[in-house]
Amino acid sequence: MFEFLLSHAPVPAQLGGGGTDPLSIAFQVAFYVIFVAMFLYGQRIQTLFWQRNIERALRNLEKWAGEGKDRSMKTILDKGKPTSNPKSAVDEYMEFFMIEPVDRDPAGVLGRLEHLLDVRKRYSENIVAKIAPSAGTEERANIEVVLEAAMALNFIFRVVRHYLILGKKTHSLFIIMQLEMQIPLIEKLAESYYKALDAFVKGTPIGDGIGPMVASKMMDGAPKIEVPEEFVRGDINIDGRNVVILKARGPGGRVGKPGLAVQKVIEQYSGKVAGIITIDAALKLEGEKTGEIVQGVGVALGDPGPEKHRIEQVATDYNIPIQAVIVKQAMEEAITYMKKEIADSVDNAIARVKEIVNEMGKAGETIIVVGIGNTLGVGQ
């Protein structure tokens, strides 16, 4: 091979204009074309590589968004037995949006946000009731979370596609570059939602359900009463302390309104509550162990604001200490099937809560324990 190359190679003299046979000329031309192309269009070639990578990711996102919609449809048809084809209603739901309240005038913004969230929730409930008339209340709650996940997948796909097309149209290196840098994280997030669909459809516990799972085990055997909104209360006794356990009503996929539930209980006791303990899943940092339990101060609650604010406000008004117990997990672990490590942390979390209960109040005092999170697949 090398003899052949030697006879045809553009040796220095040839590169400078030597070799006259067709192959040598072809090599010389190719050499100069590549050199000039790399010199003039190097950046553009790099952009093309990035575009290709984004298009590959976009193909995944499109596939997941399509499957999300298909699985929503299938769940609705299986559980809801609709009389008419729900396709148009599902398509419409995928594009549904909520405009956040004006925050230039921050006074009362959380009240307005809560109102909008309530309206949004009622809209979802009405849509699901219409397209899945035969589904029970728990199944409807599950259909709602399936639709939410499908909606998130659809939104991610549309946003990435938008920026890719915009970058191509404007030949903007910066739009494409930013997208390329973020695409692994975006893809990971979308993959989590895609994998979450399976748990949502089946109605099995997800990582985020660790709070309700701890609460449900603690209130096991105690009489349960419903409290607003979509919450369940069970009172138990720990070493002479009256402990009020709260969790969202399961096993449907709900988060309820923990702030409102806590407020109602505190008002019932006229503020004479020795402490509030919230238990929730929290995002771990890379390198940290899944299922690790950590204690802290404050409200462990990841809502858009109103519920967390309500607990903080009522605790401040009555000077009630707030403690939090978190169970660490990754984003994808929080929204997909509960992992064994997380399920195994229930007993340790209960032990930690009992310790805090004993530290917070004396015998005869009341302490509130709230299991925060999506109670999908966790009854009471």
Added chain:
Amino acid sequence: MAATRGPSRWARYFLVNLLVSVVLLVMSIVFLGMGIVQFEGGTITNTVILYGVFEIALGTVGAYVSYNMLSSTLRLRSSVSTKILDKLVTVETCPQCGFKEERPYVEGDYVRKDSAACSKCGTTKRITAVFVEKPSTPAVKAA
């Protein structure tokens, strides 16, 4: 846009990628060969070193780019499966004697649901956990 559906479009995209990668690979090998050949001659002058190094560098970069293109193109083709292979386990616990038993998940299982009678004391067991044993990373790379 390449992201639109359709097998013919996909096949075209795949073939073009494959063709470009192969052509680039052949060219890179030729350049690498030419670079090596430069040093096989009798006298090695500064010009020979300059061109030899340049050609070897060009060939190496070309080969790397071509390898990247080839591998990503083949990856695109290979992974179509999105099947999730997670194994779900349901844990049943007897509230009376504390006997714990694991079994495969059955549709409709949820935590705190009453289950079968305990094989030791006969009390109705309750589901205390539903978890995934070994979460697999599904092959969800590309369509």
